[in-house]
Amino acid sequence: MSDVLTVQGLTVSVRDVALVSDVELTVGPGERVGLIGESGSGKSLTALSVLGLLPEDVLAAGSVRLSGVDHELIGADERRMSRVRGRHLAMVFQEPMTALNPTMRVGDQVAEAMLIHRTRSSRRAARIAAAELLELVQLPGVMRTYPHQLSGGQRQRVVLALALANDPALLICDEPTTALDVTVQAMVLDLIMRGVAARESALLFITHDLAVVATVCQRVLVMYGGRVVESGPVTEVFTRPRHRYTEGLIAASDLESADSGPADVGLATSAPRRLPTIPGNVPPAGQFPDGCVFRNRCAHATETCATLPPWTGTPTQGFACHHPAGASDA
Amino acid sequence: MNRRLNPSLIVGGFIVGLIVLIALLSFIWTPYDATLVDSSIRLAKPSWSHWFGTDKFGRDILSQLMVGARTTLFVGLVAVGVAAVIGVPVGILAAMTPRWPSEVIMRSNDLLLAFPALLLAIMFGAVFGASTLTAMIAIGIATVPSFARVIRSGALQVMRTEYVLAARAAGRRPVPIAVRHVLPNVVSLITVQASVSFAIAVLAEAALSFLGYGTAPPTPSWGRMLQESQEFLFSAPRLAVFPGLAIAVAVLGFNLLGDGLRDRFDPRLEDRR
Amino acid sequence: MPEPVIQVTDLVRDYPRPRTSLFRRAPVVHALRGVSFEVRAGERFGIVGESGCGKSTLLRILAALDRATSGQVVVDGTDITNLPERRLSFLRENLQLVFQDPMSSLDPRMRVRDIIAEPLVVQGHPASGDRVRELLDAVGLPPNAGDRYPHQFSGGQRQRISIARALAPRPKILVADEPVSALDVSVRAQVLNLISDLVDELDLTLVFVSHDLSVVKHVCDRVAVMNAGQIVETGTTGEVYATPAHPYTRRLVAAIPTLARALTGTTTTDLLKGAPT
Known part of the structure; x- marks a missing residue:
């Protein structure tokens, strides 16, 4: 019952347009949870609400509680939030350059992260710890370099070291490897996994990449149009999706089985390389239909879908769909 | 959302519009003939017959201010026109040519930028004779570098886009690319730069007229009114206050308009919620 | 061959x-x-x-x-x-x-029909409205899409416009x-x-x-x-x-996360296989 993160009824809106609606989300101690969605799904806004980093004109309502913090995070003032961020709660964003101070040496930045929250007794101790952390992310000897002297992947590793500096209870990663090359991504993902495992930190991992989530996380929440449409253990959701959106998303991204049989079909033959698709486009944020947010792109939509589908299942495993996939054997 | 009509744009637009209206009105009506000398009412205080009073020759100040607005707008148009007509092509050219020619263009640009605008105008006045037109052409030329710089950086961004690459791959030649793609995409920059330069030109004209190198008498000009008020600065400060205020308000108006247009056109703000 | x-x-x-x-x-x-x-x-x-x-x-x-x-x-x-x-x-x-x-691949100040017709105009072909509509149709966009500007389309639709433009001169x-x-x-x-x-x-x-x-x-x-x-x-x-032969290719192939492999228990450490240690 002692979840690290508990989000209840989270709604995020801009000038009366809801961008995120009724998000329920829990992350247990040491658990790795994925939040998956396309553009406009509200996944990043959800993360930013937890961090209290929403832009000024964007309002969050609902409840966000973090274990070890005795106050509500939504609406908490900047002074209280800054004590939580970087200590109990740490983050890694997509763009590592903006997360680092370009005028400070890398080692000083990592050391400072610990001094701010007084988790090390002295500057000396913090510097030693910083060097160890940087070694841990396989960047030995970068203490005295500046961020611009590092590559994108190296910078992201510095950001990770920074995030792990105070052994946070929860690490939030928002598309941490999207801007990186595949081989670099593999390394950063592995370092994230090892980092949270060593600290028994919980992980909230946000991405649009199904395969990455499946590799990194134990449990996943699928978001579309600002709502959680399905959630459950990774193997369950990805092998037996119930929501029609999840089903379509998995089919559309499965390049492997679309190449029916062996892909080695030889030269100049044009195999029917067609992927199953979800028709239409992702609507701009705030312009999703009422009722089921997916109904204007769904082949199974009927009139009932104009009403909001109720959540079926338990809080940690379920879906919100009037015409779920695999209903007959359910 | 009100970004399209931000406060700067509204206030700036209002002030500039008002100046344009007054200048237009002065063609058909002014309270008095702005150049009419009447020694019986020299240095009259503001009254119902002369709202802003009269100057040392008995000329109506309000009428002079109204006609002076024409000079101000004329000055701005000429200076900005000269600056834009030279500066925009130079900026685009510098962005589209390869490294060496581009360097030469921009360094000579920097040279001109380092040259004081007023000095250039005074030299022009000495050579071609002091007049509003020569002064403004000089101010225009002196503003070319800042124009060219801004346009070049904008054009460089456009040149790096994939639609320019696509146009080149389709066989578009440099000049059509400049006209079809680069120019339309830097128009907003030109507008912003023009309104800021307008303000600079108005100030420069005032300064030059004050120094005696600008608008020649008897054409009314805000700057010259200021100059003529010098000797009465203590006895009749209003003579300096009214044209001074007019200049300040006009410059503020054009700067606000420039700011407003920048916000309105900033591509980073466009189509973002 | x-x-x-x-x-x-x-x-x-x-x-x-x-x-x-x-x-x-x-x-x-x-x-x-x-x-x-x-x-x-x-x-x-x-x-x-x-x-x-x-x-x-x-x-x-x-x-x-x-x-x-x-x-x-x-x-x-x-x-x-x-x-x-x-x-x-x-x-x-x-x-x-x-x-x-x-x-960035479509000029924001041009209408879609002018964007698509550009390669035709450049090469001196008459850019008829019919050809533009035909191209829009080929990439699955409605005929009236030509009258609009790029920012009125989503990313996927814009990529369709790009494709239509590329196909215009029949390459x-x-x-x-x-x-x-x-x-x-x-x-x-x-x-x-x-x-x-x-x-x-x-x-x-x-x-x-x-x-x-x-x-x-x-x-x-x-x-x-x-x-x-x-x-x-x-x-x-x-x-x-x-069967990648070169060490770099091996590293590259190993590093690609796929759903199928992830579900059979591939970990992030496996993604690093073939990487020099």
């Missing part, structure tokens, strides 16, 4: 970097270090590599938007390597490009530079299908550049793997994917 439409021999491209000192020589970046390959008519040829491997430089030289330092590019029997712009019109008609970024060769990497997953499949269908219908030769080997494997017959300005491995996509 069909004729090669693109023949690249020992291509080298060096860029001078800006000088860092007045006295030392300007440092040089070797973007391409001797690249050779052939693409046959009607083939779907993939080029895979990570950022900075030289694939973008290679594309630009193929499209004669950049000049090689040395080496040779022959397209459709004509050596384009040192051809002046005015003699490149055959290439400008026959080879068209689709770019990665759906935001023989379509060069796609990461055409789906900026798109949402659910839209990516649509655009991949569209490219596949059009290549088949119009008998195009496709050169498809991507950082994502799994996408290339899906779309292409043959693939060249690039690393540090060189092609390290060439082969049919199936072979390269299943």
Whole structure:
């Protein structure tokens, strides 16, 4: 019952347009949870609400509680939030350059992260710890370099070291490897996994990449149009999706089985390389239909879908769909 | 959302519009003939017959201010026109040519930028004779570098886009690319730069007229009114206050308009919620 | 065996970097270090590599938007390597490009119909409304899309407009530079299908550049793997994917996370297999 993160009824809106609606989300101690969605799904806004980093004109309502913090995070003032961020709660964003101070040496930045929250007794101790952390992310000897002297992947590793500096209870990663090359991504993902495992930190991992989530996380929440449409253990959701959106998303991204049989079909033959698709486009944020947010792109939509589908299942495993996939054997 | 009509744009637009209206009105009506000398009412205080009073020759100040607005707008148009007509092509050219020619263009640009605008105008006045037109052409030329710089950086961004690459791959030649793609995409920059330069030109004209190198008498000009008020600065400060205020308000108006247009056109703000 | 439409021999491209000192020589970046390959008519040829491997430089030289330092590019029997712009019109008609970024690849100040007609206008063909509507239809956009501006479309739709523009002059060769990497997953499949269908219908030769080997494997017959300005491995996509020969390719293949492998228990440590330790 002692979840690290508990989000209840989270709604995020801009000038009366809801961008995120009724998000329920829990992350247990040491658990790795994925939040998956396309553009406009509200996944990043959800993360930013937890961090209290929403832009000024964007309002969050609902409840966000973090274990070890005795106050509500939504609406908490900047002074209280800054004590939580970087200590109990740490983050890694997509763009590592903006997360680092370009005028400070890398080692000083990592050391400072610990001094701010007084988790090390002295500057000396913090510097030693910083060097160890940087070694841990396989960047030995970068203490005295500046961020611009590092590559994108190296910078992201510095950001990770920074995030792990105070052994946070929860690490939030928002598309941490999207801007990186595949081989670099593999390394950063592995370092994230090892980092949270060593600290028994919980992980909230946000991405649009199904395969990455499946590799990194134990449990996943699928978001579309600002709502959680399905959630459950990774193997369950990805092998037996119930929501029609999840089903379509998995089919559309499965390049492997679309190449029916062996892909080695030889030269100049044009195999029917067609992927199953979800028709239409992702609507701009705030312009999703009422009722089921997916109904204007769904082949199974009927009139009932104009009403909001109720959540079926338990809080940690379920879906919100009037015409779920695999209903007959359910 | 009100970004399209931000406060700067509204206030700036209002002030500039008002100046344009007054200048237009002065063609058909002014309270008095702005150049009419009447020694019986020299240095009259503001009254119902002369709202802003009269100057040392008995000329109506309000009428002079109204006609002076024409000079101000004329000055701005000429200076900005000269600056834009030279500066925009130079900026685009510098962005589209390869490294060496581009360097030469921009360094000579920097040279001109380092040259004081007023000095250039005074030299022009000495050579071609002091007049509003020569002064403004000089101010225009002196503003070319800042124009060219801004346009070049904008054009460089456009040149790096994939639609320019696509146009080149389709066989578009440099000049059509400049006209079809680069120019339309830097128009907003030109507008912003023009309104800021307008303000600079108005100030420069005032300064030059004050120094005696600008608008020649008897054409009314805000700057010259200021100059003529010098000797009465203590006895009749209003003579300096009214044209001074007019200049300040006009410059503020054009700067606000420039700011407003920048916000309105900033591509980073466009189509973002 | 069909004729090669693109023949690249020992291509080298060096860029001078800006000088860092007045006295030392300007440092040089070797973007391409001797690249050779052939693409046959009607083939779907993939080029895979990570950022900075030289694939973008290679594309630009193929499209004669950049000049090689040395080496040779022959397209459709004509050596384009040192051809002046005015003699490149055959290439400008026959080879068209689709770019990665759906935001920056369309001029925001032009209507869609003018964007699509641009290559036609350039080459002096009458750009009829019919042809534009035909192209819009071919890429699955409604006829009235021509009257609108690019910002009124979503990323996937913009990429369709890009494709329509590329097809306008009826090219023989379509060069796609990461055409789906900026798109949402659910839209990516649509655009991949569209490219596949059009290549088949119009008998195009496709050169498809991507950082994502799994996408290339899906779309292409043959693939060249690039690393540090060189092609390290060439082969049919199936072979390269299943039995990569070069150590770099092995690392690359291992690093690709896939749903199927993840569900059978592949961990992030497995993704690093083949990596030098």
